[in-house]
Amino acid sequence: MELAFALAIGALTASGVYLxxxxxxxxVVIGLTLLSYGVNLFLFSSGRLVTGGQPIIxxxxxxxxxxxxxxxxxxxxxxxxMTAFVVVLALRNLADNEDDHVDGYQSEPKSRKKTEDAEVxxx
Amino acid sequence: xxxxxxxxxxxxxxxxxxxVFMGYAPISLRRTLAMTTTVLMLVxxxxxxxxxxxxxYRAYAFGNWQPPFGIVLVLxxxxxxxxxxxxxxxxxxxxxxxxxxxxxxxxxxxxFLFQLLGLNIAFLTGDxxxxxxxxxxxxxxxxxxxxxxxxxxxxxxxxxxxVLNLAGSSVFLISVGMIYSVTGTxxxxxxxxxxxxxxxxxxxxxxxxxxxxxVVFGLKAAILPLCFWLPKAYATATAxxxxxxxxxxxxxxxxxxxxxxxxxGDQAGELAGLGMDWLFPLALITLAMGVIGALGSESLKTLVxxxxxxxxGTLLAAMSLESEAxxxxxxxxxxxxxxxxxGLFLVADLISRQRGTARDRIVxxxxxxxxxxxxxxxxxxxxxxxxxxxxxxxxxxxxxLQAATPGTQMAWLWSVVLGGGFFTLIAYSRxxxxxxxxxxxGHVENPGKLSGTVSVSAGAxxxxxVVIVILAGPVTRYADATAxxxxxxRAYIEILKTPMVGEEN
Numbered sequence: 001m002e003l004a005f006a007l008a009i010g011a012l013t014a015s016g017v018y019l020x021x022x023x024x025x026x027x028v029v030i031g032l033t034l035l036s037y038g039v040n041l042f043l044f045s046s047g048r049l050v051t052g053g054q055p056i057i058x059x060x061x062x063x064x065x066x067x068x069x070x071x072x073x074x075x076x077x078x079x080x081x082m083t084a085f086v087v088v089l090a091l092r093n094l095a096d097n098e099d100d101h102v103d104g105y106q107s108e109p110k111s112r113k114k115t116e117d118a119e120v121x122x123x
Numbered sequence: 124x125x126x127x128x129x130x131x132x133x134x135x136x137x138x139x140x141x142x143v144f145m146g147y148a149p150i151s152l153r154r155t156l157a158m159t160t161t162v163l164m165l166v167x168x169x170x171x172x173x174x175x176x177x178x179x180y181r182a183y184a185f186g187n188w189q190p191p192f193g194i195v196l197v198l199x200x201x202x203x204x205x206x207x208x209x210x211x212x213x214x215x216x217x218x219x220x221x222x223x224x225x226x227x228x229x230x231x232x233x234x235f236l237f238q239l240l241g242l243n244i245a246f247l248t249g250d251x252x253x254x255x256x257x258x259x260x261x262x263x264x265x266x267x268x269x270x271x272x273x274x275x276x277x278x279x280x281x282x283x284x285x286v287l288n289l290a291g292s293s294v295f296l297i298s299v300g301m302i303y304s305v306t307g308t309x310x311x312x313x314x315x316x317x318x319x320x321x322x323x324x325x326x327x328x329x330x331x332x333x334x335x336x337x338v339v340f341g342l343k344a345a346i347l348p349l350c351f352w353l354p355k356a357y358a359t360a361t362a363x364x365x366x367x368x369x370x371x372x373x374x375x376x377x378x379x380x381x382x383x384x385x386x387x388g389d390q391a392g393e394l395a396g397l398g399m400d401w402l403f404p405l406a407l408i409t410l411a412m413g414v415i416g417a418l419g420s421e422s423l424k425t426l427v428x429x430x431x432x433x434x435x436g437t438l439l440a441a442m443s444l445e446s447e448a449x450x451x452x453x454x455x456x457x458x459x460x461x462x463x464x465x466g467l468f469l470v471a472d473l474i475s476r477q478r479g480t481a482r483d484r485i486v487x488x489x490x491x492x493x494x495x496x497x498x499x500x501x502x503x504x505x506x507x508x509x510x511x512x513x514x515x516x517x518x519x520x521x522x523x524l525q526a527a528t529p530g531t532q533m534a535w536l537w538s539v540v541l542g543g544g545f546f547t548l549i550a551y552s553r554x555x556x557x558x559x560x561x562x563x564x565g566h567v568e569n570p571g572k573l574s575g576t577v578s579v580s581a582g583a584x585x586x587x588x589v590v591i592v593i594l595a596g597p598v599t600r601y602a603d604a605t606a607x608x609x610x611x612x613r614a615y616i617e618i619l620k621t622p623m624v625g626e627e628n
Contacts, residue, residue: 020286020290025282028286032286032289032290032293035290035293036289036293039293039296039297039300040296042296042297042300043296043297043299043300045300045304046300046301046303046304047303047304048304067303068300068303071252071296071299071300071303074252074256075296078256078259078292079292081263082259082263082285082289082292085263085266085285086282086285086286086289089266089270089278089281089282089285090282092278093278093279093282096275096278097275097278097279102279102282102283102286103279104278104279104282
């Protein structure tokens with residue numbers, strides 16, 4: 001179980017970081033989401049992985065720590081709100097700059113506009 | 124248990140919630156209520172400052188849960204100082220904003236108060252995870268505030284700011300998880316007890332987590348490799364927001380000061396002084412970078428934004444000396460720089476309103492109507508920020524230079540701080556002489572009128588640097604006492620033994 005768990009965290013974090021470094025806002029948002037999934041799983045594992053344990057000391061020989069679960073819950077709620085905000089901001093960036101590049105430039109500066117103009121004038 | 128500790132959190136929280144439901148109320152009513160909230164917050168912060176000045180630690184346990192099991196608020200001299208610093212800055216920014224900057228967004232006052240709420244939680248909390256929550260509260264309010272205003276100039280810097288801070292939050296959570304997995308606690312007082320006991324391979328985990336925390340706080344404080352988001356974001360933000368954000372980088376500095384004196388302080392065994400050997404050179408490079416940025420800035424607001432980075436570098440350089448004198452000098456500098464930088468953002472905005480299409484760019488333009496008043500404010504601000512006598516910045520820098528121990532450390536600190544001060548002075552003189560003296564013929568159509576509220580608030584913030592000099596005695600005494608309290612943090616651990624309600628005999 002530990003190996004599968006560690007691999008899942010690693011895969012999520014690696015893909016999250018890779019997507020975060022992309023130049024378009026959509027992959028960046030997905031990257032942030034994946035990164036926060038990886039972080040949430042990691043945080044969950046900080047209380048050790050136990051199956052079937054009760055969250056009360058003394059009730060079983062192996063108890064499961066409830067505190068990381070509370071931390072993860074908080075982190076999920078906050079992460080969800082933040083992701084919603086980034087999505088809105090990314091949409092506004094798209095609307096303001098007519099491009100979803102993270103730095104706001106037009107990806108093909110004038111050539112695309114030129115062809116559009118040519119199409120309009122060529123009618 | 125002292126219920127006053129919750130006042131700086133409850134007041135902006137309740138005031139902010141009230142504002143959320145009052146989006147359609149008349150703007151004068153909203154402004155009155157919002158101003159009342161900020162004034163009450165300043166009053167509560169001053170009461171806490173008076174309480175904290177006896178040098179003891181006061182704790183407030185939420186829900187009467189005995190620490191380390193529950194969340195605890197802790198008031199000491201440093202927390203009280205940060206509260207008063209923030210509340211004073213916020214009051215003047217808020218007065219400035221009711222001069223017209225709050226229009227166009229029904230939730231401006233709510234966001235402003237939630238921002239203060241987040242800042243106050245961060246300063247009062249005694250729990251590492253609660254610090255993360257406080258960061259998120261102040262960040263989500265700051266995202267909204269940063270986007271406040273007309274036009275599209277803020278979209279891209281805002282996006283960078285949000286994405287960077289979300290990535291920073293992930294790193295914060297990872298380091299919190301690593302620390303919890305080894306020590307089993309996140310209460311700062313309990314961590315100060317548990318961290319020295321860590322040994323073996325667990326030591327490396329805590330060490331890695333501690334260094335990752337430094338990265339997160341460094342991102343908030345804008346230390347060099349993590350500071351490039353700041354100038355654009357601050358320069359495009361609406362003036363009162365940018366002025367309030369002068370305290371945002373100080374949250375990162377507060378967190379570094381708190382965590383690295385309490386948890387990784389002198390008593391932390393093998394982890395004592397973790398990261399401080401990295402912090403000193405990074406701080407000096409940040410300072411140099413800020414000066415280069417200031418010299419190359421095209422507009423007054425960008426110049427002031429780089430001044431934020433210069434002050435971060437100076438503050439961290441003084442703090443990483445790890446001596447009481449260094450910390451005390453840093454606290455004195457902190458008060459001066461935060462208020463002056465806030466004031467300079469407001470002055471830059473006033474100048475920008477009077478210059479038509481030239482805005483705040485450092486170019487020649489027709490002569491301004493209120494040139495004498497604005498140039499005097501700019502002069503006082505620039506003198507205080509660059510660190511010339513007779514204003515606060517000079518004394519603060521003098522204290523910082525005195526705190527260095529002779530040797531290579533002293534050589535580096537003196538040369539970078541003094542050289543940096545000289546080039547900052549050049550940057551300000553260049554900007555000031557072009558903006559105020561080199562005027563062209565012609566007139567600006569419809570120059571903005573200088574109303575009472577905006578000129579008073581901008582003037583008052585800049586004038587605080589004069590007040591600091593007049594009150595230098597008491598301020599230095601308080602800063603010394605704070606530094607002494609921070610460097611003898613054993614007493615902090617006593618809050619674990621605070622009697623809960625019902626246990627007091």
